[in-house]
Amino acid sequence: MLSDVLLGRLAALAVLSPAAAFAALGAYLLLLRTPSERVVSRAVLSALSASLAASLAIWGSAVAAPRAFLQVELGHWFATGSYAFEVVLLVDRLSATMMVLVSLIALTVGRFSVAYLHREPGFARFFLLLALFSTGMLALVSAGTVDLLFAGWELVGATSVLLVAFFHERAAPPRAAVRVYITYRLCDIGLLGGAVLMHDLARSSQWGEVFGGAPWPGAAAPLGPGAATALALCLFLAAMGKSAQFPLGSWLPRAMEGPTPSSALFYGAISVHAGVYLMLRVAPLLQRSPAASAVIACVGAATAVYGTMVGRVQADVKNALAHATMTQVGLMFVEIGLGLYRLALVHLFAHACLRCLQMLRAPSALRDAQEIRAAHAGEPLPTLGLAARVLPAALVRRAYWLALDRFHLEALQERLVAAPLMRLGRLLDGIERRWVAALSGWPERASGDPGEQDAPGAEGRAMAFDPPASDTKGART
Structure with missing residues (x-):
């Protein structure tokens, strides 16, 4: 097992490696000229490789340790009055697992993008945003304080919006990016309110001090039921926006206007699971608040039903995958609401890997479907599902048309x-x-x-x- 000092240095290396690549490329682009594609890709991929190696070492040590919980204090960012923004990283089994997932998926998507975006005018811009996103996401999942998590959360949101509008010469991507931005801004009020509540109720912003310092998922937080419920619901509002939960998930299909690699990275594998990670991190609060757990389970179940009904009638493969992702993330929230935190973490890891592969293969999925259909030409059509055989035909047709219109969710949001x-x-x-x-x-x-x-x-x-x-x-x- 690695020493605490070495673990702290590895955690800092995992977060700062993509940040260094972003700073170097950004300075080069501002001061000199656009570097070649080889220089850009090698700089970012080398940083992500270093981050993955450090994350794997941290994960191995965290899994081997019987009670893995280490806070790495890197100093203060700034201080004003009695408040100081503390830069603290948390190394435990949850953060180590998420660091491996983030660095692995980011490296895979980056390697795929070298060929996918070859000779694209925005090649350097994409990899610059990839490095910034990796920095924000790694800071988010390894944050030891709610303040640092908020900073990483905002970096992830900013890069998400910029990559949705990547093809800004067309009209649709900027409009979709504006919708994503507005949803994020409104829901992030919950995270800001939760951070303020945590400072006010617990007199601290560090997860270890607020939740008792026990290894994840830990025991119930030392807060009253009312305070725990208010804090958990504020944080859940932010999680609903980031993870596209019902009724705030109408932006997710529109976000597919970005390049396929960014869709795989953000809305198939990593960013869309940030809300799930946040709820897993505050599991001690949910153990103290059955009401908040019930709300999370109900919203997740409603999202799963909505996502599966709408996703089954989509004609576009990326929209179908977006609603399938929404369905699975909703099931993860159901698992969290029922207290199955370890199952939700395993579900998150497996689903992120699978959905990333499906998103990256989305351009060739139509060809695969045509080949399968041609191979089974002349065979009878498959029978309808159980619901179509049991429910009245009029109700099935009505549900079908409602699913095609996505249950008029966007129109209701605009009107109400x-x-x-x-x-x-x-x-x-x-x-x-x-x-x-x-x-x-x-x-x-x-x-x-x-x-x-x-x-x-x-x-x-x-x-x-x-x-x-x-x-x-x-x-x-």
Whole structure:
């Protein structure tokens, strides 16, 4: 078994290796010129290989240790008043397993992308974002404090949005990226609120101090049931957004606008499981709060039903895989809600590997399906499932059409959430403008907005932007 000092250095190496590659490539791109594809890919893949080697060594030591739990303190990022942002890494069986998964999948996808994105104009940009994503995800899964986890969480979200909009010359990818960004922003309020609650209730941000320092999954957290429920539900809101849980998962199929390697990395293997990891990390809170566990199980079950019904009627292979991922992640939340934490971790690892392979093979899946269909030409069609044989035909047809329209989930979100928020925003904007007009003494227009032409200095600004007299005369004639 490795010493604690060596384990700490390996954990730091695993997180900082892709960060160093990102910093070096970013500086080169900013100061000099775009390096060749070979230089870019070798720099990032070498960093990910070092991260994988360090993660494997940590995992072997954590599995061999009977009570593996080590906090690695790397110092303070900054301090203000009585608060200090502590950079603490946590080495235990959960974090070690996730570090191996993240580095392995990132390295595999990076190697696949060398040929897939060859001569793509955004080749260097993709690998730069791959290095940044790996840094954020490794920091997320190895974070010893909720503050560091929040920083990694935001890095993962930012790179996710940028890779969805990778093909920004088309209209659809930026629109999909905006939807992903809005969903992330709204749901991350839960993680921010959970971090504030943890500081307020437990007087600490370190997982070891809040949960007692026992090896994962540990015993029940030393908090009251009410406090544990509030904290767990805040964190679960963030997990719902990141892991595309019902009814917040309509962004997941749209996120497939990005390159296939990024779809495999984010929405098949790693990023979509970040919410599952967060719930596994706060397992001591769930042991203290049966109500939060019940909510997690119910949301996961609803997501699994929704994902499997919608995924069965998709004509596009990436959309079908996206809903299949949603279904499996929902089942993981059910397992967590039932207290089967180790089973959920095994399910996460196996599903991430399988779905990554399926996503990477998605471009050739249609050809495979055509070959299978041609091989079975002339044979009778397969019989319908049990539900189609038991339920009335009218109900089956209605469910089919609802699944095709994805149960009108996006329309309901726009009508019940987006439209009221927009009306509220316009109302508050009008109130603010009227207050500004009243306090500044500017006259208001009929619409209630202060007349910009009547504001102090407006005449001078208008004169400055007026065209020359000759141009004005010519325009009038």
